[in-house]
Amino acid sequence: MNANQLAIHGGPKVKTTPFGTGKRFGLEETRELIEALEQNTLFYHSGKKVKQFLHDFNEMYGVKYSVAASSGTAAIHVALGAAGVTVGDEVITSPITDQGTLIGILYQNAIPVFADLDPRTYNIDPASLESRITPRTKAIVVVHLAGNACDMDPIMEIARKHHLIVIEDCAQSFLCRYKGRLVGTIGDYGCFSTNDFKHISTGDGGIITVNSGKEEDFRVVHAFADKNYQRFGGHVARDLSHLAPNYRMTELQGAVGIAQLKKLPWICEKRHQYGERITEGIRDLPGIQPHHVYEGNWSTYWFYMMRVDEAELNCTRDEFSRALAAEGIPNQAGYIPEVVYLNPLFQKQQAYLNSHFPFDLSDVSYHQGLCPTAEKILQTAVRFGVSEFFTEQDIEDIISGIRKVASYYRKSGQE
Secondary structure (H helix, E strand, O other): OOOOOOHHHOOOOOOOOOOOOOOOOOHHHHHHHHHHHHOOOOOOOOOOHHHHHHHHHHHHHOOOOEEEEOOHHHHHHHHHHHOOOOOOOEEEEOOOOOOHHHHHHHHOOOEEEEOOEOOOOOOEOHHHHHHOOOOOEEEEEEEOHHHOOOOHHHHHHHHHHOOOEEEEEOOOOOOOEEOOEEOOOOOOEEEEEOOOOOOOOOOOOEEEEEOOOOHHHHHHHHHHOEOOEEEEOOEEEEOOOOOOOEOOOOHHHHHHHHHHHHHHHHHHHHHHHHHHHHHHHHOOOOOEEOOOOOOOOEOOOOOEEEEEOHHHHOOOHHHHHHHHHHOOOOOEEOOOOOOHHHOHHHHOOOOOOOOOOOHHHOOOOOOOOOOHHHHHHHHHEEEEOOOOOOOHHHHHHHHHHHHHHHHHHHHHHHO
16 A cells, blocks of 8 residues: 555555543642632632632733633623723724624624734734724724734734724633733733633633733723622722623632643643644645744644645645545634624624614725635635644644645646
């Protein structure tokens, strides 16, 4: 049997052993949960677990203030609301993201505006960002996709020049660094997710960093996550001056978070090592564009996404994806099915049933071709998982699988 023959054509598979797995939760989480239950309260203000979780997070991130929330989606909404984003404002963000980035914008009755992306990092292109600014623009939500930092220096320079709020969506980017600085501490607010599909899990949950370091800003964020209740020290006061949601984190989430945070440095270090090894292993392959991390940055690889040059490899992206899967390397063609502005919500401009509000306050368009680089990324990307539980052999098998498939299609096109 020809070892170079693709498995999809009857050749031998590259990956013949299971990928490494492990347990995310153990006795550490159990002990914290028992202590939470023994408090006889699961309410964050009355118990100690959420407070300890945030204290530990603040020490890890070197920030003075953070606020817990019920989800990463909630965290972004809280930051937007606390920043004063309101009816008819425009908020610039990425077209390759989860709807969790967008929900808070629309809940504040603001208008999402989409900037195009860097073709190698899949993060916001500062030049495109600046071209989208109008007199209505109030804020920027930058998405650090897949543990890879956005180019924050020019973004912050643009934001300060135009007096815009910067909110960092760090849902996929725990302990990711931009030129030595932790993402989530660079903009005005950083928003994190601890749902079950992130670096660490509390089931669901979120955190907002308040990067001004000012107590008055912290109080606004803290209250906006809790119906504008003012819960500080032993006092509770109600403020019904404006609308705010209930996005409180429970003591059970906080308890699990305490134990999970202790594991986070190891998780991120392993993912970083594995992601960097994959890049090194495929860097020289014609027709393959690795997931690019700019020099001086440190990625924590929530997933790994490369791009396929179909003309160079003489195959389609989908053919490449199927062949790689047959080699025993699970993967997905693309990431999300299409850029978010091509979804029905934006095409119909209907955030609320039977209404075009708030879209009818703006002339923003969501046509195909709006962000051509982002659209092309999704048409040419192949994504696969990186896990801290993988073995070094698993990573070498991923590299070998990619190399085998790429080499086969490139050679077949030359014959």
